[in-house]
Amino acid sequence: MNHRRSTPAPAARQSAGKASPWASSRERQRGHKLKRDAVVRAAAREFNRKGYHNTSLDDIAARLEVTKPTVYYYVTSKEQLLFQCFLAGVEQIRAAFRDTRGQQAPARERLWAVLRHYGEAMASEFGWCMARTEDQDLSPAMSRHIKALKSEIDHGIRRLIREGVQDGSIHPCDPKMTAFALAGALNWIAYWYREDQSLTGGQIAASFLAIFETGLRPRGNRGAQIARRAPRRGARTPARPATRRTAPLAR
Amino acid sequence: MNHRRSTPAPAARQSAGKASPWASSRERQRGHKLKRDAVVRAAAREFNRKGYHNTSLDDIAARLEVTKPTVYYYVTSKEQLLFQCFLAGVEQIRAAFRDTRGQQAPARERLWAVLRHYGEAMASEFGWCMARTEDQDLSPAMSRHIKALKSEIDHGIRRLIREGVQDGSIHPCDPKMTAFALAGALNWIAYWYREDQSLTGGQIAASFLAIFETGLRPRGNRGAQIARRAPRRGARTPARPATRRTAPLAR
DNA sequence: TAGGATACCTACCGATGAGTATGATCCCAA
């Protein structure tokens, strides 16, 4: 049980050139934050694998080769750990929104850019925590906090949809229902995606968005539009389905 | 704590005319099944409200105004209770598949019919159990069983998509990814739908399917196609969004 | 080199909740 010195000082001795006073203190802080992040990431991976309730803090600690009190040294509660995982994922999506702000492209393209990052976030190790966290597991205060963040993203999507309908880049539709459908499809990635998958989150998102863009009813006469289904960002068309046995309803 | 005789004999004395031998025995059986179903439904509702892990069997028992051993009299374990809820929901979807078998309509219409029932099932009290059950909560055997059922549904959807592409009623697409997108959007209903909602599950499903059918990229010249978004089965167009504050990421 | 902060451990507590042992009560059939 003595893993004591197996992880002596993970990755801290790099900026050793600056020998100012408090340097070591700052380095210590850096090390602290690094370790804390490692705790959060380990938790996210365990939650992802086994679910929140089936993951004990002993599990997380074991994964890091430390003991439970060590985890508590970096985090105040299991709930807060879940919250941190949630935040880490949501931050990727919020960043995507910030990126598009100020762009001049049609709203549909801006929306697509956001949703591609959205899909990537869902396929990341934090996807589970974002999509599958039950707010019944959380204290009322934290539940409110998370709901607010979710609502912010939701309304960001709806706004882009409305703008798209106005600028003509999106077919007239109900923004709320459309946002639900888009987010639902993308959130579901967190249910079936695992890292050994052959497609990246971005590729999956691009594939989904192509479906949403074209629709399933056959388009008029020019069949060449099928080619449009290929994603933009250099991701090759995922026409070749992965071999893994997954079902939409399955994890 | 003594609710003993508050539910004396729920709903059994109906076929009292037939005084055959074993009649009371059969009636007893009927009563047993009725009570058992009531237990399953109560469990589904509690799981739906608070999640599987936050629902104790004492909660379910209290809801039925009985005690825990009574629940165990009708069910062998909590896991089995969850499984029964899952089955009840899935059965609705399988019935939808059976209904379409033998129909002559284009595959897209058959698919749409199935998915409308799918959406209804997701909005039902069993939606949570179908969509949100983590198979890590289940024993390996039961997990396999559930996965098989999910896979059956998944492949049914994929097959209809393939048929649609072949008969020309569906725009060429990757069946696997399309099935994921469709199922994801519909499964997500179980996350945000509550019974007090102004829309029925069928209406929501119809609204989603309209989006999937038309696509978000503007269609050619005739703008009248917007009217097509209205669902078929007498459900009025859900253009008026419900007032509830829900976010796609939120429950 | 003392003193304090940092980082981590061993060993525990307390609550929760799944599942059960045991027995009481009621109804039906012989």
Add this chain to the structure above:
DNA sequence: TTGGGATCATACTCATCGGTAGGTATCCTA
């Protein structure tokens, strides 16, 4: 009326797990 099955309650067991108490080793600063 008597026995047996069906139904349900009281009162437990037992394992798990979140969280803590209290102590120890290490390193930095003064």
